Amino acid sequence: MSTVLDVLAAAFLVAGSGLALAAGVGLLRFRDLLARSHAATKPQVLGVLLMLVGLGLWLRSGPVTWVLVLVGLFQMVTAPVAAHLVTRAGYRTGKVAPGSLVVDELTEDLRAAVHREDDERAG
Amino acid sequence: MTVVLLVCGVLLTLAAALVLVRLERGPTMLDRAIALDTFTAILIGAFVLVAVATRRTDVVPTLAVLALVGFVGSVTIARFAAVEPEGEGRILSREEVAELERDRLAMEDAELAASDEEHHGGPAQGEVLG
Numbered sequence: 001m002s003t004v005l006d007v008l009a010a011a012f013l014v015a016g017s018g019l020a021l022a023a024g025v026g027l028l029r030f031r032d033l034l035a036r037s038h039a040a041t042k043p044q045v046l047g048v049l050l051m052l053v054g055l056g057l058w059l060r061s062g063p064v065t066w067v068l069v070l071v072g073l074f075q076m077v078t079a080p081v082a083a084h085l086v087t088r089a090g091y092r093t094g095k096v097a098p099g100s101l102v103v104d105e106l107t108e109d110l111r112a113a114v115h116r117e118d119d120e121r122a123g
Numbered sequence: 124m125t126v127v128l129l130v131c132g133v134l135l136t137l138a139a140a141l142v143l144v145r146l147e148r149g150p151t152m153l154d155r156a157i158a159l160d161t162f163t164a165i166l167i168g169a170f171v172l173v174a175v176a177t178r179r180t181d182v183v184p185t186l187a188v189l190a191l192v193g194f195v196g197s198v199t200i201a202r203f204a205a206v207e208p209e210g211e212g213r214i215l216s217r218e219e220v221a222e223l224e225r226d227r228l229a230m231e232d233a234e235l236a237a238s239d240e241e242h243h244g245g246p247a248q249g250e251v252l253g
Binding site for chain 1: 124127128130131134135137138139140141142144145151153154156157158160161164165167168171172174175178180183184186187190191193194197198200201202204
């Protein structure tokens with residue numbers, strides 16, 4: 001049983017490291033900020049989660065497992081927030097080429113917000 | 124397990140090297156923030172490997188700290204992101220820094236020479252006496 005768990009842990013560790021490498025390659029090769037933030041959030045978070053699962057299976061102790069769960073939760077909470085803030089800041093400071101977007105809801109929202117403000121001021 | 128650790132270590136080192144290249148190239152501050160975030164995640168992976176290799180459980184709280192601290196950095200950078208002119212966001216070479224420094228010193232000297240004596244402890248002029 002313990003051998004099975006050890007082998008599973010090893011598989012999880014290798015898979016996690018591989019995903020970290022995928023994140024690194026994506027970060028280097030993708031062409032603009034939004035594509036890079038995609039590479040930096042999705043494979044990276046899954047990679048860390050897999051490595052944490054691997055460590056949990058390897059150590060097999062109750063309290064440590066809960067701390068690892070906490071670390072995973074932190075990753076899943078903080079990575080989207082950070083990526084959202086960074087890409088939004090990039091968008092608002094003109095680092096995203098408008099032609100590269102398929103769907104662009106933020107521009108419409110910003111325009112709608114400006115119109116609403118104008119209407120309020122007029123009326 | 125040693126083989127597994129070795130493979131994981133090589134993969135993580137490669138990933139870290141690629142991220143470092145992106146960190147150096149930029150081209151904007153936000154690209155660097157993203158790269159730093161990824162680097163922190165790779166660091167977490169490295170700490171996991173340390174915990175696996177030594178079976179130490181006291182490394183585990185460090186993972187929680189790293190997961191939280193990396194996020195604060197990129198949020199702060201995003202908060203103060205500004206419009207950067209083209210070509211501004213790269214790391215300057217040694218010669219370019221020296222040139223900028225020379226220009227700055229020359230400008231300071233020119234300013235000092237242009238300001239006249241009276242603002243620097245000269246005699247009072249046009250004072251109403253009595």
